[in-house]
Amino acid sequence: MEDFFEGIEQVEARFNGGVGEMPVFWKDSRAFGAILPASWLKLKRVLPDARMAPAQIFPGVGGVVLAAYEYADSSIGPYNEFSVGILLNSPLHIGVPGYNLLRQYLDGFLCAYIYHLPVTTEVALRAGKDYYGFPKFVADIDFSDTHDSIRCDLSHNGERIVTMSGRKLPGRNMGEMTIMGNLYQYRTPQYAEIKADVIEGAIAPGPGNFDYEVFRSHPVGRDTAELILAPRAIGYLYIAKLQAVLYGPERLQPPLLKHVLATAKVLPG
Template identity: 35%
Template sequence: MLTDFFDGIARWELPQYGTLAPLFFQDLGCITAVYTAATDAVRALLPRTEMRPIELLPGRCLMVFTALEYRQCDLDPYNELAMAVPIAFGQHVLPVADALKQALQMTMSAYIWQLPVTTERARVAGVDIAGYPKFVADIDFEELPGRRACTLARDGRRILRLSCETGAARDQRDVRLRSYTLRDGIPLVSNLLVRQLRCEEHLHGRAATLELGDDPLADTLRGLRLSDNPVASQYSPQAQAILFFPRNLADA
């Protein structure tokens, strides 16, 4: 496991959460799928008019689903499933090709719409520090022939099931996400640096599947009129990450 990724990073104590900032994620894996959705429906989810969805086609913006397993991190092991909307915040919208590349590589700006996790400690820290929209749910991973799958449920009702092709996952790279959240009605931005030690990209619609369940959140997702197939997906079985402390937009 590489260690130099974390070298040279100044950290501060967060005694109320029993950890340090920025947060270190020493060992994680994830699957990601990028779908299109109805821009008008997605725009209704965004809390600020300055948040402009990235469109792949007129009327069709991007929606990203990422399921993560944090096997070793400062907040103890937990799982997470991010539902994010790639946005341009108060800027001109990116060209389509650049937007798709950024969504796949996580070198993008995105509004974090939903962020269920599996532990109360992860929920409290995320909500209190940066206003992440976290709630505790069941997030279970499954290894299938040639695929990795994740099921999200709460109170016995399935929200969704995401699966992705695996592949050799030989590539390595460093990527960045600027995540936008709201805390007490104030927009914040946090930088997430990810070192993918192994990853595999897929640019065909058969590489990932998204099945919606019977939870009310699944009904909300249906209302977004998601595409039947993804425009891109990614499998990264081994990665590291650093989540920096949130900042006000004036300081971003």
Template identity: 35%
Template sequence: MSAQVITARTAPTAPMTDREPQRQPSDFLKGIVQSEFPMELFDRVGKLPVFYYDNSSMTAVYTASTRQVRALLPDPQMHPIELMPGRCVVAFSAFEYRDTDIDPYNEFSISFLMSYGRRTVPGMHLLRGLASRCFEAYVWKLPVTTEIARWGGVELYGYPKFLADIDFKRNAAHTTCTLSEDGRHILTLQGQALKGEAAKLLRYRAYSMKNGVPLCANVYTNPLQYAQTMSPGAASLVLGDHDIARQLRALDLSSSPLMYQYCPRNELVLFGPRNLMDN
């Protein structure tokens, strides 16, 4: 089967009056109250939390040098989650958002799994997260393909978002995501197209910094098709010539992934950011 190329690029956002109304939310999203606020820059109304009605994603988790990752965390209360002493966990996630409250776009997340406020015993916190299906992570880089997604992430959440090219290719065996900025290759993530099935909800506590203040936002994912494996050959990561790739090389990433998650169809809700005092 030949590969299908799916590319999302920056495009003008149509006024709300010119847009088709969103379809009714599923049972997963029903009962969640959304607040509206004006987005004059885009001539439309924004909503919080943000609903993502139809998406796909893949995540490859690698180990890295705890010392090097700790140097990139902006708050001394943020502690890398270690698999073993000296080796922490980095997650690379590629997202294709096909139907959302802020239109379709693609996104790539590079995040460091962490705990806030106290150090944890190596291995135990990661096992606890796997058992509870709840993970905490500091979002280090979060490129996107549309201006409205970049603006909302930066202005509301303090996420380190920037515009980039995020291209997907798919065939029967693999999904490949290539991330680049201004023609410079950052990385390419390839993962197996595993056979998935409906799974329990996944929760992520995504940490960011805004004006020097640490914030946290809840992300809930309803995996309609989901598969997970610890096979080291399930995914591969190739770094490019971009400055971000250079920084990633300095983290001493493992040669193969610790874990790989493939989710070709899911729903997602991104709640608004809050101060950590409000935990």
């Protein structure tokens, strides 16, 4: 499993919450989530820059991705994360409804805007916000398991945001894929490339495999619920074993460059 990280040099980085290494290595992780049908017009309105175009699954229907991650071993310590993402068109292909997303899937190169990204530790918060502009905040993200299902409960200051559960599907080695995370930092687009090695995972239709509830009482839950068109998920992903690298950030604006130079040093080989 360590071969996946061979040849990637890391630097030590200091955050307000502690010390870590970048690029971030996620060496022992698992995840699950689903694609939900969303209003394409509403997705377009919440994106912060015209260069970000929401992908269309069908004409007028985009996709919101709810995903939960459990990082048991990472370069910034163990933590959990919950992502609310918006599927984007890849600039590599024409933006025809259905076609662009299909090409992304076949290429193993997916584009998404990170709308909300709560985490469970201060180090994960500072690493994401200070370097990349990830929309992070510290929350409670609790995983629980039965023999054949996995569940995640997201809450903040005692207030529920999302509860979701999925089936533990029989998996296979799905190989490597790349996710281009689109962000917004210093009022301009920022990008973070994630290269993932899915050691054991499975993709299936959403109905019958995935259930969720979004609570409108919390602002993040309300933001998310207002985008969703229908309660049933289109597709479901269960990853029992995952390792990945978070590269970037790709655009070094002067304030970010100053911060990087002040906080990072090359680790001895």
